[in-house]
Amino acid sequence: MVKALIFDVFGTLxxxxxxxxxxxxxxxxxxxxxxxxxxxxxxxxxxxxxxxxSGRRPFVPLDVLHRENLDxxxxxxxxxxxxxxxxxxxxxxxxxxxxxDVNDGLAQLGRRFxxxxxxxxxxxxxxxxxxxxxxxWDAILGAETTGYYKxxxxxxxxxxxxxxxxxxxVMMVAAHNNDLAAARACGLATAFVPRxxxxxxxxxxxxxxxxxxxxxxxxxxxxxxxxxx
Amino acid sequence: MVKALIFDVFGTLxxxxxxxxxxxxxxxxxxxxxxxxxxxxxxxxxxxxxxxxSGRRPFVPLDVLHRENLDxxxxxxxxxxxxxxxxxxxxxxxxxxxxxDVNDGLAQLGRRFxxxxxxxxxxxxxxxxxxxxxxxWDAILGAETTGYYKxxxxxxxxxxxxxxxxxxxVMMVAAHNNDLAAARACGLATAFVPRxxxxxxxxxxxxxxxxxxxxxxxxxxxxxxxxxx
Numbered sequence: 001m002v003k004a005l006i007f008d009v010f011g012t013l014x015x016x017x018x019x020x021x022x023x024x025x026x027x028x029x030x031x032x033x034x035x036x037x038x039x040x041x042x043x044x045x046x047x048x049x050x051x052x053x054s055g056r057r058p059f060v061p062l063d064v065l066h067r068e069n070l071d072x073x074x075x076x077x078x079x080x081x082x083x084x085x086x087x088x089x090x091x092x093x094x095x096x097x098x099x100x101d102v103n104d105g106l107a108q109l110g111r112r113f114x115x116x117x118x119x120x121x122x123x124x125x126x127x128x129x130x131x132x133x134x135x136x137w138d139a140i141l142g143a144e145t146t147g148y149y150k151x152x153x154x155x156x157x158x159x160x161x162x163x164x165x166x167x168x169x170v171m172m173v174a175a176h177n178n179d180l181a182a183a184r185a186c187g188l189a190t191a192f193v194p195r196x197x198x199x200x201x202x203x204x205x206x207x208x209x210x211x212x213x214x215x216x217x218x219x220x221x222x223x224x225x226x227x228x229x
Numbered sequence: 230m231v232k233a234l235i236f237d238v239f240g241t242l243x244x245x246x247x248x249x250x251x252x253x254x255x256x257x258x259x260x261x262x263x264x265x266x267x268x269x270x271x272x273x274x275x276x277x278x279x280x281x282x283s284g285r286r287p288f289v290p291l292d293v294l295h296r297e298n299l300d301x302x303x304x305x306x307x308x309x310x311x312x313x314x315x316x317x318x319x320x321x322x323x324x325x326x327x328x329x330d331v332n333d334g335l336a337q338l339g340r341r342f343x344x345x346x347x348x349x350x351x352x353x354x355x356x357x358x359x360x361x362x363x364x365x366w367d368a369i370l371g372a373e374t375t376g377y378y379k380x381x382x383x384x385x386x387x388x389x390x391x392x393x394x395x396x397x398x399v400m401m402v403a404a405h406n407n408d409l410a411a412a413r414a415c416g417l418a419t420a421f422v423p424r425x426x427x428x429x430x431x432x433x434x435x436x437x438x439x440x441x442x443x444x445x446x447x448x449x450x451x452x453x454x455x456x457x458x
Contacts, residue, residue, distance in 0.1 A: 063393070114356065123374075124393040127343065127367040138356040139369050144391065145352075162373065164292070189325040 002189050002227075004163050005109055006118035006141055008150075008174035009126065011198040013106075013117075013220070016042065023092035027081050035200065038079055044069035049120060049149045059098035061122035062146050066090050089223030094128035098135075099195065106135055108147065112228045116141045118159050118172065120149050139163070144151075151182030160188065173223065177210035184211070191215035191223055231418050231456075233306035233392050234338055235347035235370055237379075240427040241327035242335075242346075242449070243358065245271065252321035256310050264429065266306055273298035278349060278378045290351035290373050295319050321348065327364075328424065334449030335364055341357035341457045345370045347388050349378050368392070375377035380411030387418065402452065403413065411441070420444035420452060 010016045020038040021031070048065040051057040067090045074081050081089060109115060115138055117126050122144040130137055139162070143149045146158035156162045160167045167187030173197040174180050184190050190213040196203055209216055217223035239245045249267035250260070277294040280286040283361045296319045303310050310318060338344060345366055346355045351373040358365055368391070372378045375387035389396045396416030403409050406425040413419050419442040425432055438445055446452035 122393075123368050123391045130367065136365055138360065139352050145374060162352050164351075 001169045002113065003165055003167060004056060004114035004138075005173055005191075005227075006053050006116050006159055006163075006188075008140045008172070008176060008179050009117050009119035009121060009129070009142075010093075010096070011195055012056065012175040012193060013102050014098050014129065015195075015198070016093070017200060019096040020092050023089060023095070024099075027079055027085070027089075028077075037073060037079070039199070040073045040076060041066075041175045045074060045120075046127055052148050053152055059143075059147055059149075061125075062120055063090060063093075063122055063125060066093055072195065077091070079146075094125045094130060095132045098133045099219065101219035101221040103134060105222075105224045108228050109220070109222035110138075112182060114163065116163070117157075118150070118155070119143050122129055153182065153186050156183050156186040156188055160186075164226065167181070171214070176206050180213055181211065184213075185210050189214045190226060191217060193217050231342065231400045231411055232422075233343035233345065233367075233400045234400050234456075235392075236372075236400055237347050237348060237357070237401070237405060237408050238346050238348035238355065239325070240421060241402065241404040243327050243362075244332050244424075244427070245354055246427065246429060247284050248325040249321050251326075252318060252324075256308055256314070256318075257306075260304070261376075264369075266302060266308070266382075268306060268338070268428070269302045270298055272296075273301060274349075282378050282381055288372075288376055288378075290354075291349055291427050292319060292322075292351055292354060295322055315334060323354045324361045327362045328448065330448035330450040332428055333364060334451075334453045337453035337457050338449070339365060339367075343367045343392060345388075347371050347384070349361070356407060380407055382411065382415050384414050385415040385417055389415075400443070402449075405435050405452070409442055410440065412441075418443045420446060422448060422452060 007013055011160040024034040024037055027038060048069055052059055070086055070090055117137060117140055119126060119142040121142060123140050126140045130177060141159045146155045149154040156225050160170045163170060171189035171191055172180055172183035173191040175193050178191060180190040192209045194205050194212040215226055217226055236242055246267050250263040253263040253266055257266060277298055288316050293311055299315055299319055311429035347366045348355060348371040355369045368387045375384045377384040389399045393397060397418060400418035400420055401409055402420040402422060404422050409419040409421060421438045421442040423438050444455060446455055
C-alpha cells in the first residue's frame with residue numbers, strides 16, 4: 001500500500017554530530033570542544049526554525065538559519081573563525097556522512113519505492129549531501145519545497161500532494177518520535193529507526209518508540225529487509 | 230564558471246509527440262490520427278498555462294492542465310476513451326521516451342555539473358520520467374518547485390536561488406528560443422540544442438538559433454563534449 005518513503009535526514013540518515021565536529025578540526029584542537037561546538041550549533045536549530053513556524057519570521061532556507069546560529073556559537077566559544085571561514089564552515093551541513101547502513105539500505109528501498117528526503121534542510125543542501133554520499137532521490141521534498149518547517153502539518157500534507165499520493169501511501173521514516181507523531185496526525189504511515197548515539201553516548205531522548213509506529217527497524221538496511229521482498 | 234545545467238524537458242530531452250502517440254495505440258487505430266491527437270493535446274498546453282501565468286487562475290500543476298486538455302481533445306476527436314482510461318492516459322506524459330543522445334549525455338554532464346530539470350511539468354511527472362529513462366537529477370526545479378510557469382522570469386530567478394548560485398553560473402538548456410531568451414533576460418547562461426523533428430517532419434519553428442546563445446550543440450552528447458573535458 002505504501003508507494004513512497006520520505007526520510008528525515010539530520011540524525012536519521014547522517015551522523016551530523018561527528019561530521020560537523022570533523023569539519024571543525026582546522027579551527028578547534030580539542031575533540032571534546034569540537035563535539036561541544038557541534039552540539040551548541042545544533043541546539044540553536046529548533047529555536048531558529050520556531051521563529052518561522054510561529055509566523056514571527058517569513059520563511060528563509062535552513063542555510064540562512066545555520067549561518068546566523070554559527071555566528072552566535074563562534075562568539076560563545078570565542079573560536080578563531082573569520083567571516084569567509086564561517087561561510088565555508090556553514091557548508092559542513094551539506095557534507096554530512098551517512099550512518100553505515102544507509103547507502104545500501106536506500107539502494108534496496110529504491111527498487112520498490114519512490115524515495116525523497118523530507119528534511120528541514122534546503123534543496124541545495126540535500127542535493128550536495130546526496131552527491132557526498134552517493135544517494136539517488138526521486139525528488140527533494142522538505143521545508144524549502146513545501147514552504148513549511150516540520151513538524152508543521154502543511155509540510156507533510158504538501159509532501160504527499162507533490163508525490164500525488166494519498167497520505168496513507170506515504171511513509172515517514174525518522175529517528176525522532178515527534179516527527180513521526182506529526183506525520184501520523186496527517187495520515188502518513190510511520191517507520192521508526194532509532195539512532196541512540198545521534199547526540200552522543202549520553203543520549204536520553206528517542207531511544208525507544210513513543211507510539212506503536214507502523215514499522216520499527218534497527219536501521220535502514222533492516223527497514224529494507226522488512227519492506228522489500 | 231557555469232556550475233549547474235537546468236533543462237527544458239518536453240521536446241528538448243524527450244520526444245513527446247511520438248511517445249504520446251504510442252500511448253494512444255489502444256484507442257486509435259490510425260497512426261496519423263494518433264499523431265494528430267498528440268499534436269492537438271499539445272496545442273492546448275500553452276493556452277492553459279497562460280491562464281496561470283497571467284494571474285487569471287491560481288497555480289495548478291501541469292497534470293491538472295493536461296487532464297482538462299485531454300477531455301477537450303477526446304471530445305474533438307470523438308475518441309472512445311472513458312474516464313478511468315483518461316486518468317491513465319494522462320500519465321503518458323510521465324513516461325515519455327528520451328531522444329537517443331540524452332541518457333549518455335546527461336550521465337557525462339553529471340560528472341561535472343549539478344543537473345536539474347527546469348520544466349513546466351510537475352515534480353511527480355519529472356520523477357516518474359527520470360525513473361522511466363534512468364536519469365539521475367540533483368533536484369527537480371521547474372514550475373511546481375518555483376511556483377511559476379516558464380517563461381515567467383520568477384521561474385528562472387527562483388531556480389538559481391534554490392541552487393544557491395548567481396544566475397550567470399546556471400545554464401538553461403533548451404530546444405526553444407523563447408525559453409532561452411527568457412532565461413538570458415534573467416542573467417542565465419544559455420545552450421541551444423535544436424530538435425528539428427519535435428513537431429514532426431514539417432516543423433518550421435526553432436530550427437535555428439534566434440540569438441547568439443552561449444553554446445550551440447547538435448544534441449546532449451555534443452553538449453557534453455563541449456562542456457566536459
